[in-house]
Amino acid sequence: MQHESWKEKVVYQIFPRSFQDSNEDGNGDIQGITSRLDYIRSIGVDTIWLSPVYESPRVDQGYDVSNQREIDPMMGTMEDWEELLRQTHARGMDLWMDLVLNHTSDEHRWFKRSRSSKDNPYRDYYIWRKGEKDGEPPNNWTSYLGGSAWTYDDATGEYYLHLYNKKQPDLNWDNPKVREEIQKMVRYWIDKGVNGFRLDAINVISKDSELPDTNESKMEGSGYKHFKNGPNVHEYLRELNEKAFSHKEGIITVGEASMVSMDDVARYTHPDRRELDMIFMMESPSIGNDPNDAFKSRDWKLTELKEIVTRWEKELLNIGWFGLFASNHDHPRMVSHFGNDKQYHAESAKMLATLVHTLWGTPFIYQGEEIGMTDYPFESIDQLDDQMALHYYRTRTEELGENPEEVEKRVLAGTRDHARTPMQWDDGENAGFTTGDSWMPVNPNHASINVKAQETDPGSILNYYRKLVEIRREHAEVVVHGEYVLILEEHEQVFAYIRRNHKSQGLVLLNFSEKDAEFELPEDIGVCTESAYRLLGNYESDGEDGEHRGQNDDTNAKVDVVPRKLRPYEAVVFGGLKPAPGK
Structure with missing residues (x-):
């Protein structure tokens, strides 16, 4: 029986700013990544996914893109990126880029033109509306940061939609010109030699054109019934596949899509529909979160996790495909969240890895996960960079009057910054990440948890990961298929x-x-x-x-x-x- 060989891939995600600094400025960069390719290959993975390295003001760590065709100077140059691609391919690995297609930065040239006047040709590249009444936004949707999903623009006297930060205006996918621009941009990267893409927040690109009010009481992201898995999302993805992803044979796509049913996943990923190759299984990593408040935790039972995993494994068999992960740049460290990072640090890290790598689906490894990196011991809100955490803290304390100490405790436990502290390469100063002043603090436990210490220890978490990847590949007929x-x-x-x-x-x-x-x-x-x-x-x-x-x-x-x-x-x-x- 023939199987699609791409399903046997194991993917390593890099958050570039925190991976390896090459020029002593305290920020990870593309040359730093290139210098560590042999290490990545030694894990056994065959694919690297880069979180955004495009030009960006970095309000949201690169997910606010101001130019999709240029490399952010903080990350290096286009020549640096092209060398990274060559060296990655020379080691038999693929390179995937991150596509941020729902929104841009407000510093993007499109948005600057769009907000300049109501009759500018780029006006309809974004979603603009008049307020319902004086001083009130077009509807009652809230952004994922809390507060209105609309911002009033004095220049033209209208509101623009942003499901995320006000500096991340949503693109209007109902405009064919927007879709054509995106298709050209995707083909640009494919022509450069990219092998695949991870698509950020892809199931919110299509909104109900009526933009109706919502009755949901959810503080963050209310209105989701009118934009999650929206009315034209499948049509737009099929078009994107036909006019961009199919530009070259073998391009692989994985979508970030929360709040999806099994029917949704099947529609997104069934090969006959020609939309995406896979969707991330996002239910399981979020099992400990309050569904109405991502910074509040809830008790959960193992039987709940079994139900989630089994539903995806059974209902999508031979129908769709999905990506498996326990860690990424948007979640606290898995061993701290699901395991015991003190008494049973190595044991629980290995156990969680075993689950991810022995299930049906494509496993993703997030940088540092393979050595058991843990949450950082943050002590104050002032230490955080995470815009979502900071917005949450201000909203809950200043607008809703909640107890600052209680809110801070929740935020310090759930911030995404736990996943963004620098990679721990050795036990030296700044863990071998930089010789400069690191943009994020280095976890003090790097003295004991680091790559150098684990390389030569046959019982280390790192070498356990290597064995897991090897077993998955050797027994692909059973484990993968x-x-x-x-x-x-x-x-x-x-x-x-x-x-x-x-x-x-x-x-x-x-x-x-x-x-x-x-x-x-x-x-x-x-x-x-x-x-x-x-x-x-x-x-x-x-x-x-x-x-x-x-x-x-x-x-x-x-x-x-x-x-x-x-x-x-x-x-x-x-x-x-x-x-x-x-x-």
Whole structure:
């Protein structure tokens, strides 16, 4: 059976400003990335995704683009980027760029012309409206930063729409000229040799043209029913695919799209529809967030996570495709958020990685995740750069009168800046990231958590990731293309599942708790475990009870019985299971 080989990719995401500084200005840059390509390749990944490196005022760390065809001087030059592309390809890896297509910076030449007069040819490149009444915006939508999604412009006496910061005005995708400009820009990067794209906030590009009021009470992003998965989004993406992504064979696209149903994902990613190749599974990384307030946490159960993962794995099999991640530039560090970054730091980091890399879908690794980087110990709101966190703090304290200490506590726990502190290369000053003054503080735990220390440690998180990527590639017929079967569905500590095809089956056992977890495998799971061999585990020694647990380096060591107890945050992957008699 033939499979699309692109589905076997493993992607490494780089947040350029925090990866590696090459010129001592305290900011990561493109030459710095090029200098670390051998390290990235050593993980085993075959694709790099760059967060934006375009010209930008950096109100939103590059997601406010002022020129989509030029490199930000902070990042380097176009020649630097072209050298990065050549060196990436020379190492057998692909390079993906980030596309910010819903909005631009207000410093973009299009918007400057658009706001200059009502009859300017660029006026309709953005969404302008008169207020409903004197001093009131066109509707009651709120931005994702809180406050109105509309800003009044004195020059022309109208409001413009911005779902994000007021310095990030939304493009009017209903205007064919806007779509043509975007298509030309995408072809420009494809002609330069880019292999794929990540599309930022792609399911909000189409709005209900009536711009009706909303009855939702959500503080941030109310009105979403009128722009999430909007009326023309599929038409516009098919057109973008036809006129841009299909410009060259083999271009891969992944969309960031929150609040999607399985039917939505199928429409976005079914190959016959020719829209996108995949959508990120965004439900699982957000499971601990209050749905009405991203800075408030909520208790969640493992059975909830199982339900989310299983729904995506089962309902989209052979229909659509999706990207898997536990960390990225918009989320706190996964080991701090989902694991235990103190007592079981290495164990929980490896366990979470095992989940991401043994599921059906394309795994994404976020820089530093592969060495178990943790949240930064922020102590004050004054230390933050995250515009969303700062807006939230001001809105909640100044406008709503909430207790500043309580709001600050929430913000310091949930800020995106946890993911944006510099990459920890070694235990030296500034963790080897820069010899200048770092734009963000370096986590003090870089003395013990760094690449240099883990390179030579066979039991390190880094080398565990390398083994995971290797196993995924060696067993692609099962891990990438095979079926997922959940077992122990109601167990509140153990996430267990079988990966299988018509010839082979594997078993994954994950303890999501800091306590020992006992369990019994169901008799009707359809496989016989007596022939199993251990592919990988995150504990280096046998348990105190003397049960065989295996070593990190004893790949294919035979075991007589699959264990019925897992230690805190233990992960074990087995191969070689046989179909049960009669199956």
